[in-house]
Amino acid sequence: MPPYHEMTPSTNKQLFQEFPSVDWNTWKAKAVTDLRDTPYERIMWTTPDGFTLEPWYASGNAVTLPGQQEPKQRNIWRNCRRIKVSDTGKANREALDSLLSQEVTALEFHLGAPQLCQNESLCELLQGINIPAAAIYFSGAVTDQVSLLETLATLPGFIENSGGLLSETPETLPEKENRLFSAADAMPGFRFLAVDTVPWHEQGATPSQEIALALAAASDLLNRFTSADIEPGRIVGAMEIIMAAGSSHFTELAKPRAFRKLFRHIAAAYGAEKTLLPRLFARTSPRNLSLLDPFTNVLRQTTETVSAVLGGYDTLQITPFDGGLSVSESDAERISGNIHLILKEESCLHRVADPAAGSYYLETLTAELAKAAWNVFLELEAAGGFASAIQSGLVKQKITEGNTAKRKTLENRKKTLIGVNRYPWPLTPVQEKNIAALQQAIQSAPEGSETAGFERLRLKAETRRITSGFQPSVFIWLSGDPGISFRQAAFADDFFRCGGFAVTGMTQLDPDEKSCAKALENNPDIVVLCIAEKDPVPTAETICRTLCALKPGIIPVMAGKPPEQKELLLTAGLDSFIHTGVNVLDMLQSYHLKTGVQ
The missing domain is CATH 3.20.20.240 (Methylmalonyl-CoA mutase)
Structure with missing residues (x-):
């Protein structure tokens, strides 16, 4: 049988000729129509460097730098x-x-x-x-x-x-x-x-x-x-x-x-x-290496390596994805080294x-x-x-300005770091054994570290748990439309686990004294109310008053943005509201103080 390429007829036709070409203005008009009430600007990206990029570019709106093409004729690294x-x-x-x-x-x-x-x-x-x-x-x-x-x-x-x-x-x-x-x-x-x-x-x-x-x-x-x-x-x-x-x-x-x-x-x-x-x-x-969820670093390093190669x-x-506190140094060295081998030998990126x-x-x-x-x-x-710009402090000033904005996106979770400010993974037995070394390592994180703030906070709670047996705990109370309240509960669960809190229960309950007693069975420090009702205030107010009466010192928290009558809830004993856009790091630190972690 002849080789496959000999069986394939050659053609001079351009691919996809049956589809008409679309200019950028036509594409944008269709995108605006499909977005309906969502502003078109929502799908544009403002980069950390301050310029904004469209979601799609064609010859009509693309920008190129003048001058010759890249001199590299092959991609060997x-x-x-x-x-x-x-x-x-x-x-x-x-x-x-x-x-x-x-x-x-x-x-x-x-x-x-x-x-x-x-x-x-x-x-x-x-x-x-x-x-x-x-x-x-x-x-x-x-x-x-x-x-x-x-x-x-x-x-x-x-x-x-x-x-x-x-x-x-x-x-x-x-x-x-x-x-x-x-x-x-x-x-x-x-x-x-x-x-x-x-x-x-x-x-x-x-x-x-x-x-x-x-x-x-x-x-x-x-x-x-x-x-x-x-x-x-x-x-x-x-x-x-x-x-x-x-x-x-x-x-x-x-x-x-x-x-x-x-x-x-x-x-x-x-x-x-x-x-x-x-x-x-x-x-x-x-800058983005996770100390507590090191295997996510392998994925980060893979995208970084692809970017560098291309x-x-x-x-x-490629730096080893872990420094020996979660896996052995030799294993970390080998796994990170394999990224290069896979991208070259299996993906053949060097051929383009x-x-x-x-x-x-x-x-x-x-x-x-x-x-x-x-x-x-x-x-x-x-x-x-x-040299003069360094001595005058100009370089430091410019970096600090950009870093402040970047930290804000991390702390309010507009930027996600898997295993750090979203979806944390429990500590392994090896990490628990090395908890003191992990504490020391996090203190020497780079000044611009994107992970250190959350991981330093979480380590405080984990260290307290390992050394004294105390871990602050959360009960999540669901009420109303299950489809909405479950999403609120998932948000709350992820929110508190990033701070080292244990979630001891998550249950759909009626707003009565018997349910309040059930919520307090495992002696949680915090009860999060996920109430998916048109007017959540009456239900939340009843629950807060009953919880505070049954257990003085309990910290009721509500998932969702503050309603118009939020003062009624605060008077009833509600501590605070958690929702998309709040400074998660600041709020977790406040909950640490209120529960006695630090």
């Missing part, structure tokens, strides 16, 4: 493993194991002490590694970059290495600037001018701010080294830009594309060829170069992101450049 180095022998064994069993093609050695940069330590660290075949990166305690580069150049095979230094270059005297480049001349493929935007990402920077900070830092490097009479093309060729890949898939895919488009303007301003670009190094985001990063580092090119939506997102980033870059330049 390097899979990098980060190894912490305190014991060179142990780190060497980890490196060899990674190269042999996980298709790791790049290694980052995070050095724990300056003496590890010496010749003897480096030889032991690199023993048995095929140095020309694996890109070797160094970070951590690299205090003298010139000496390290000079030492590396003497090691067998290292002149062919294509790794780099991931520690940023400190300010030095002009004569040492030239010595830095002279030391690296023997290793033309080794990058040693790092621009690391991950710390800004950890503090809460938006994607456009990350791009702008990368551009500003690169501009400062070009200004600094061209002033030392170093050719601009050589400077660009020594750069490695390090960025975090977050879980907002399309934005993170567009981020490296926007950076490359904008960097050409920076390079041209200093006289370098527009085709020259820094190498891009991606790390999966540390966005065109040259090197990718720049798949975003030509997509009206992604080209528009790239263009809008680039515009927002360029505006921030111009502000930084007007402030005197990257």
